[in-house]
Amino acid sequence: MTAALRIDGCTVAFGGLRAIDDVSLDIPGGAITALIGPNGSGKSTFVNMVSGQIPPRQGKVLLGGEPVQGLRPDRIVHRGLARTYQVPRVPKDLTIDEVIAVPLLYARSERPMPGGARSAGDLARYCGLKPDVGTRCGQLSVSDLRRLEIARALACRPSVLLLDESMAGLSLEDTDQVIGLVREIHASGVTIVVIEHVMKIIARLCGHAVVLNQGKVLAEGAPHAVLSDPDVREAYLGKGFKL
Incomplete structure (x- = not known):
């Protein structure tokens, strides 16, 4: 399977700390890939690196086979990559629309948006936002803010979408609904990378998984195989972990 996103020997360092340490990996096109690992493993730095907010000290980031390292974030968005944030970043005084x-x-x-969406209202409805599009963001629930983050990312018309803990803090019902939404987005042809700490979500949703630990790739492959790996259990899940 062709790589939608390729990381080739990338390093990001903060002083003497290598948050990403000579990492090489492929995100397969057309897949839903999990990026998992303990706190401090380099997941957030990885997302910031590929989205252009922190350039790598060395190595290449290739989006659709073209290098994007060193480009401004908006240029990387134009090339086809969009992301959400762990903590939704939306001005409270602005409306959903x-x-x-x-x-x-x-x-x-010119890339099409999922569900045939053509407007902000279309995207809001597609992502399951129930409030009126004229509702100010300061009035939204955690669930609606998560959905709004996804809708805003989809408005960038991405070919690759990075979801950074987009189900954190949600109820079981809301989590199930967002899982369904992610599957719909994926079915529309978007390659998706999911960062999550809830392994049952990873097992249900993803066909490929990458584990980071101390800035390096610890394991990658099918989620059940990765989650059964003794090194992954010792570094992240605990020896008694069960799905």
Whole structure:
């Protein structure tokens, strides 16, 4: 399977600490890939690196086979990569419609959006946002803020979507609904990378998994095989872990 996103010998260092340490890996196109690992393993730095917020000290980041390391984040978005954030970053005084409309206006891409969406309202409904699009973000629940983050990322018309703990803090019902949404987005042709700490979500949703530990790739492969790996259990899950 062709790599939608390829990391080739990348290192990100903060002083003497290598948060990403000579990492090479492929994110297969058309897949839902899990990126997992203990706190401090380098997951957030990885997402910041590939989205252009922290350039690698060395190595290449290739999106669709083209190098993007060193480009501004907006240029990487134009090339086809979008992301969400662990903590939703939306101005409280803006409305749902305004937050989604900004990337719709500036993404400058001809790639289609999932579900045939053409407007901010279409994307809001597609992502299951129940409040009116004129509702201000300061009035939204955690669940709706998570959905809004996904809708805003989809407004960038990505070919690769990074979901950084997009189900954190959700109820079981909301989690099931967002899992269904992620599957729909994937079915529309978007390659997805999911960062999650709940392994049952990973096992249900993902076909490929990468484990980071201390800035290095500890294991990768099918989720059940990776989650059964003794080194992964010792470093992250605990020896008594069961799905």
